[in-house]
Amino acid sequence: QSALTQPASVSGSPGQSITISCTGTSGDVGGYNYVSWYQHHPGKAPKLIIYDVSNRPSGVSTRFSGSKSGTVASLTISGLQAEDEADYYCNSYTSDFTVVFGGGTKLTVL
Amino acid sequence: QLQLQESGPGLVKPSETLSLTCTVSDDSISTGAYYWGWIRQPPGKGLEWIGNIYYTGSTYYNPSLKSRLTISVDTSKNQFFLRLSSVTAADTAIYYCARGGGYFTTMHTLEYWAQGTLVTV
Numbered sequence: 450q451s452a453l454t455q456p457a458s459v460s461g462s463p464g465q466s467i468t469i470s471c472t473g474t475s476g477d478v479g480g481y482n483y484v485s486w487y488q489h490h491p492g493k494a495p496k497l498i499i500y501d502v503s504n505r506p507s508g509v510s511t512r513f514s515g516s517k518s519g520t521v522a523s524l525t526i527s528g529l530q531a532e533d534e535a536d537y538y539c540n541s542y543t544s545d546f547t548v549v550f551g552g553g554t555k556l557t558v559l
Numbered sequence: 560q561l562q563l564q565e566s567g568p569g570l571v572k573p574s575e576t577l578s579l580t581c582t583v584s585d586d587s588i589s590t591g592a593y594y595w596g597w598i599r600q601p602p603g604k605g606l607e608w609i610g611n612i613y614y615t616g617s618t619y620y621n622p623s624l625k626s627r628l629t630i631s632v633d634t635s636k637n638q639f640f641l642r643l644s645s646v647t648a649a650d651t652a653i654y655y656c657a658r659g660g661g662y663f664t665t666m667h668t669l670e671y672w673a674q675g676t677l678v679t680v
Contacts, residue, residue: 487669489606501668541667542663547622
């Protein structure tokens with residue numbers, strides 16, 4: 450079971466948009482529309498921000514959006530704000546009846 | 560608002576068994592509407608899925624931990640449990656319990672999380 454691949458870091462200026470990729474295989478990301486994304490501020494519990502590739506839980510800002518093409522899922526954050534600076538993780542259900550996380554991406558708001 | 564709370568020793572000796580309890584604030588474990596999971600984060604590293612359980616006792620484990628791992632549930636107490644045997648320093652991490660989705664294909668959709676507890680080996 451290999452971790453999903455995410456860039457180690459991304460950065461953007463306030464107001465800009467950024468995209469974080471999450472690359473898997475046909476046995477996880479590519480095989481199901483069951484990718485979730487989490488925002489994690491150090492010292493706090495992770496927060497679910499996207500589920501089932503592109504759905505937002507109630508209360509999550511519309512600035513967060515998700516998509517998928519083949520074996521690559523993506524999280525886009527538009528109108529970057531200072532409070533968006535955090536670690537972001539994707540995860541997916543897999544064909545082995547398991548769950549796999551991405552390695553995480555550190556977002557820096559410049 | 561659903562709340563989850565982990566409890567257990569913060570320090571475990573090498574080769575011993577790490578044991579944690581997650582207490583859920585309502586009776587949603589016994590209603591069978593959700594899957595329940597454990598996740599950990601070693602210092603300076605990313606999140607790692609440990610495993611999930613359903614109220615029936617059906618379990619799903621990370622293959623890399625399976626030989627040392629037991630996750631169980633007590634629906635009468637609204638609790639589920641983690642036991643990891645033969646621990647080493649590599650098992651030092653913040654351990655989280657969380658609520659997953661309503662189907663095994665969505666057990667990875669972790670909407671409610673506990674605050675996390677640091678366990679040092």
